[in-house]
Amino acid sequence: MNQTTRYLQSVSDQQAIEIGALVNYLLIDAIKVGASDIHIEPWESTLVVRIRLNGVLNELVHLPLDLMEKISGRIKVMASLISYQTDLPQEGHAPANAELGGVELRISVFPTVRGEKIVIRIFDPSNRSFDLGSLGFEEETLQTFIKLLARPSGLILLTGPTGSGKTTAIYAALYHLVQRSGPAISISSVEDPVEFNLPMISQAQINPHKEFTYPVALRSLMRQDPQVIMVGEIRDPETAAIAVQAGLTGHLVISTIHSGSTAGVFARLINMDIEPFLLASSVSGVIGLRLIRKNCTYCAQPYQPEPGFLRLVPPEAIETAAFRRGVGCAECVHTGYSGRTAVTEMLVVNEVLRDAILQKMPTRSLQQVAIQQGMQTLWDMGLRRALSGQTPLEEILRVVAVDQF
Missing domain, CATH: 3.40.50.300 (P-loop containing nucleotide triphosphate hydrolases)
Structure with missing residues (x-):
């Protein structure tokens, strides 16, 4: 079981989810297994998170769809993007972070009819x-x-x-x-x-x-x-x-x-x-x-x-x-x-x-x-x-x- 799933099971209800912690767990899980990219994408009734591992996408976790806006806002802040802009594509990067093992993140946000799709490219110098x-x-x-x-x-x-x-x-x-x-x-x-x-x-x-x-x-x-x-x-x-x-x-x-x-x-x-x-x-x-x-x-x-x-x-x-x-x-x-x-x-x-x-x-x-x-x-x-x-x-x-x- 990955850390994201453990965290979600540990909280009493959706209102208790701390978005900063959730995003960190998503990143840590992806980095731990050596993923090159993270896809956070709104589907019909769920927010699906997939990671590209050895060149192929694998599902990591499904999240409640109404967390999309908060997760998007948190990631935009990390990349110094405009948090309230949701109708135009944005690109940015988050510098190396000791908490995440010194990796750098390149972030792309793209508006879709169901909400914003986020793709995070992971650059890990140690790998x-x-x-x-x-x-x-x-x-x-x-x-x-x-x-x-x-x-x-x-x-x-x-x-x-x-x-x-x-x-x-x-x-x-x-x-x-x-x-x-x-x-x-x-x-x-x-x-x-x-x-x-x-x-x-x-x-x-x-x-x-x-x-x-x-x-x-x-x-x-x-x-x-x-x-x-x-x-x-x-x-x-x-x-x-x-x-x-x-x-x-x-x-x-x-x-x-x-x-x-x-x-x-x-x-x-x-x-x-x-x-x-x-x-x-x-x-x-x-x-x-x-x-x-x-x-x-x-x-x-x-x-x-x-x-x-x-x-x-x-x-x-x-x-x-x-x-x-x-x-x-x-x-x-x-x-x-x-x-x-x-x-x-x-x-x-x-x-x-x-x-x-x-x-x-x-x-x-x-x-x-x-x-x-x-x-x-x-x-x-x-x-x-x-x-x-x-x-x-x-x-x-x-x-x-x-x-x-």
């Missing part, structure tokens, strides 16, 4: 490691990534959906460069927002309301004598053009971009009016990222996946497979999972791929060329995890799109 070795990359992928980071110039791109580990990986890359070169290297970043402060790196946060956008920041940054530039996200043609140009003119540029697939990054950039010959010359590599949940080591047991899923696995691999799945226990909060690890797709641009990019090959064809050149797909890498018992086969199917097979 973050920016060591490249802790990302969970396969050894071959890790060594290739390190080699790309050793190049003096070029553009390295990370792609994947929201919450796929791009930010953690890019911070780990910067931290690796700091450890390798110390004060002999000049590293700057432009982000939206700055999620963690890194040592020996000049980090800037864009502010579109004051016209401090990615393009404005990058143009100014180019006059700051940087050797390494981190761009939080390439999301518009102007940012893309500056990042590509920087990669061509002696800078190592590391950034993220949203794309349906790893090979699809090139089509996305071409749609941003970047010429193929510039991409072929500037892009060193693209890393596709996904995060999968790992089996709980306390309760994982051998199991046999459903026949429909097994048909996707090569018969020779099934013969030696050690499929395992967590059944749920107190150690994993009865989810069957404990922590997450990365599944990657590493596309290194060589001469063959440069020719394919110059020819404007369709994404599917470019993907096939990359595979012929040795790229292991997300499905290949994920299947390895399932065959070795690190995660259920169903988890790979949940995370990796069917068209990756």
Whole structure:
């Protein structure tokens, strides 16, 4: 039983609930199990609180719906928001609090027809490691990534959906460069927002309301004598053009971009009016990222996946497979999972791929060329995890799109 439920059972009636204590218990329960987000949302007849644990939402507790206004008011005060404003979205943050273990909270309030929905993102420095070795990359992928980071110039791109580990990986890359070169290297970043402060790196946060956008920041940054530039996200043609140009003119540029697939990054950039010959010359590599949940080591047991899923696995691999799945226990909060690890797709641009990019090959064809050149797909890498018992086969199917097979 979590502390929130214990507290609710200890009070005599709803009128005796102390809102500050209730909110604290909600936060403590979420932080204790390592949740990344808290969702507080009014439904038809209840106020439901869910937490995102290992990337998946789980119900924490149901509260009386008429507590919504008081809870919202309390959280707004914590984030220095306007407590009486309920018809417009608001965003803010609550600084590190010793009572909550030093975590920082980023808070988003959104008006709905049933009342305000609140999402709290939890940033716990103690749970973050920016060591490249802790990302969970396969050894071959890790060594290739390190080699790309050793190049003096070029553009390295990370792609994947929201919450796929791009930010953690890019911070780990910067931290690796700091450890390798110390004060002999000049590293700057432009982000939206700055999620963690890194040592020996000049980090800037864009502010579109004051016209401090990615393009404005990058143009100014180019006059700051940087050797390494981190761009939080390439999301518009102007940012893309500056990042590509920087990669061509002696800078190592590391950034993220949203794309349906790893090979699809090139089509996305071409749609941003970047010429193929510039991409072929500037892009060193693209890393596709996904995060999968790992089996709980306390309760994982051998199991046999459903026949429909097994048909996707090569018969020779099934013969030696050690499929395992967590059944749920107190150690994993009865989810069957404990922590997450990365599944990657590493596309290194060589001469063959440069020719394919110059020819404007369709994404599917470019993907096939990359595979012929040795790229292991997300499905290949994920299947390895399932065959070795690190995660259920169903988890790979949940995370990796069917068209990756």
